[in-house]
Amino acid sequence: MKMSKTGLAVIFAAYVLVPLLLGSNSYVMSLIVAAMIIGGIALAWALLGNLGGMVSFGHSAFFGVGAYVSAILTMKAGVPVLAAMLLGGAGAVAASLAMLPVLRLKGPYFALAILAYAHIFKILATEWSSVTGGSAGLASVPRFPTLMGVDLSSKTGSYLIVLSLLLVFIAAYRLIRSSHYGIALRAMHDSEDATRVVGVNSTLLKALMLFVSAFMTGVIGAFNVHYINFLEPDYAFSGLWVTLPIVAAIFGGYRTILGPLVGAVTVYLVDQLVFKNLIPSGHQLVLGALLVAMIIFSPGGLMPLLRKGSRRKHAAA
Amino acid sequence: MSELIMQALYSGVLQGGSYALIALGLALVFGTMKVINLAHGELVLLAAYMAYTVESRFGLSPMFAIPVALVLVCICAVLVYFLISLIRKDRELNSLILTYGVGIILTNAVLLIWSADVRSTSSAWMQDALVFGPFYSMRSEVLFFVVSMALMGGLWWWLSKSWYGRAVRAVSSNRDAAKLMGINPRTTEIVSFVVAGILAAFAGVAIFSYGVIQPAFGHALTVKAFIITVLAGIGSIPGVMVGALLLGIAEALTVTLASSALQELVGMGLFLLVLFVMPNGLFGAAGRRG
Structure with a gap:
């Protein structure tokens, strides 16, 4: 896979410069980590939307299941934190298995069915209190360990973990997109029936995309629980884990890989720093308005819009 | 024990009345526009909060809120329609995201205006x-059950006898053919949104009159309405009624026999069962699968 020089420079800056320059300011670092968590879900959501052609309103289910699986495995079975994080992703995939019958449904049915599914897991987490701690939640979930002299539980350490996760996700996304599967998926986007006629098992491909997306979201959920060390159903399955990523992905452009990440950082920071101060309790109203405006004026997101603008500039020069 | 079950059946049937109104609105709009309005539950909620305001501010019975709620909800419904009609491409999926956004706006507006407290009459x-x-x-349960039955009767009459009602059905079943017959699909779409708004306004006032409301409730109502339309299979009014009664009864039985926390779960359970066993719903025509 080719990697551009600017790409390498950005990665270098992210690994070295950001911790060096901002690492001492824990407020800024916590904002960045939170934005990257949203970015991770947004990327997973966009992967499902772009490659699988599915709009999901239920990603909070994957996020929450990943968090619970990882937290319970570390607390009750003594699994090491980093391994449990991956198992959290596997747990989210297992949860997505329950959604398979819905995959055969057309557009709006899928979106609403997955919305309904998300509710199921929240109720399960609340009611199955012997395992999940019920609505009181789980306190003192194990933190990240110290690895090779780096304290991963610190703000900077957690930042490095989530950064690595996002880079792996991006690489995986690119790999899928350029593989045979990616071609078939793109063809499916044009006409699912035609693709099936030439022998592509479209339901299987969609299922694979759902698994990948669920896995990513679950791992991010698991990362988050070890990062904040606390978990309760209302938080783990909060609608916020759906709303913010959708707004971020649509804002940045869900058909691109970097769009959702850029969107997440922009939307999250502006929301936290500006709107939350202006309207403390209903600041999501602005997010809803942004979503509506984006769908009407530029459903492809801001990134394509900017690119179009710069292309025009180049053409003029 | 059997008395408890009979009582649960009765309460479930009464509850099913307003569920049916909400689900019918969702199904009507889906019929004409092939768009699921994810903000539909929030429209219902808006009517419920109007009822709360009329009662708490002016000391009037929630019934007096119906005219105000009708106007407000219908205006909002038409606004949603105009926003959807502004979508240029890929309307099926983009309209979902758009109405989801409208739902967020409405939920947070309710939160800002009326605060997060739980309200009841x-x-x-x-x-x-x-x-x-x-x-x-x-008393309110029976009253609004009668009201919703009357509304459904009116809706049935309107859809089968009136010109606009027939136009709505024509556009639902074949848009192009309806156009050729001189029906303007845009007008029909607006009409379906307004009718959905009317049903939502009544359902909202009903829900406030016998239950509790809070800002996050709208979302749950949309999900319930969707579950009912899946149970029913889209395009069948009797189907929606039966689906709504089924959901109401199933919820009431769960509350009686198990716990109220599981109330939401039973709807999902029904929903999954129908998807597995009868993917086109209990009364629907084929064509939901891709």
């Missing part, structure tokens, strides 16, 4: 007991 008349033989209920 304080009208003694509404909460008075009404006993029919072995069955017990609140």
Whole structure:
């Protein structure tokens, strides 16, 4: 896979410069980590939307299941934190298995069915209190360990973990997109029936995309629980884990890989720093308005819009 | 025990009345526009909060909120329609995201205006007991069940006898053919949104009169309405009625026999069962699968 020089420079800056320059300011670092968590879900959501052609309103289910699986495995079975994080992703995939019958449904049915599914897991987490701690939640979930002299539980350490996760996700996304599967998926986007006629098992491909997306979201959920060390159903399955990523992905452009990440950082920071101060309790109203405006004026997101603008500039020069 | 079950059946049927109104609105709009309005539950919620305002501010019965709620909800419904009609491409999926956004706006507007507190009616008349033989209920439950039955009767008459009602059905079944017959699909779409708004306004006032409301409730209502349309299979009014009654009864039975926390779960359970066993719903025509 080719990697551009600017790409390498950005990665270098992210690994070295950001911790060096901002690492001492824990407020800024916590904002960045939170934005990257949203970015991770947004990327997973966009992967499902772009490659699988599915709009999901239920990603909070994957996020929450990943968090619970990882937290319970570390607390009750003594699994090491980093391994449990991956198992959290596997747990989210297992949860997505329950959604398979819905995959055969057309557009709006899928979106609403997955919305309904998300509710199921929240109720399960609340009611199955012997395992999940019920609505009181789980306190003192194990933190990240110290690895090779780096304290991963610190703000900077957690930042490095989530950064690595996002880079792996991006690489995986690119790999899928350029593989045979990616071609078939793109063809499916044009006409699912035609693709099936030439022998592509479209339901299987969609299922694979759902698994990948669920896995990513679950791992991010698991990362988050070890990062904040606390978990309760209302938080783990909060609608916020759906709303913010959708707004971020649509804002940045869900058909691109970097769009959702850029969107997440922009939307999250502006929301936290500006709107939350202006309207403390209903600041999501602005997010809803942004979503509506984006769908009407530029459903492809801001990134394509900017690119179009710069292309025009180049053409003029 | 059997008395408890009978009572649960009765309460479930009464609850099913407003569920049916909400689900019919969702199904009507889906019929004409092939768009699921994810903000539909929030429209219902808006009507419920109007009822709350009329009662708490002016000390009037929630019934008096109906005219205000009708106007407000219909205006909002038409606004949603115009926003959807502005979508240029890929309307099926983009309209979902758009109406999801409208839902967020409405939920947070409700939160800002009325705060996050749980509200319920304080009208003694509404909460008075009404006993029919072995069955017990609140007066408001029976009142609004009758109202919703009347509305559904009216809707049935409107869809089968009136010009616009027939136009709505024509556009639902074949848009192009309806156009050729001189029906303007845009007008029909607006009409379907307005009718959905009317049904939502009544359902909202009903829900406030016998239950509790809070800002996050709208979302749950949309999900319930969707579950009912899946149970029913889209395009069948009797189907929606039966689906709504089924959901109401299933919820009431769960509350009686198990716990109220599981109330939401039973709807999902029904939903999954129908998807597995009868993917086109209990009464629907084929064509939901891709």
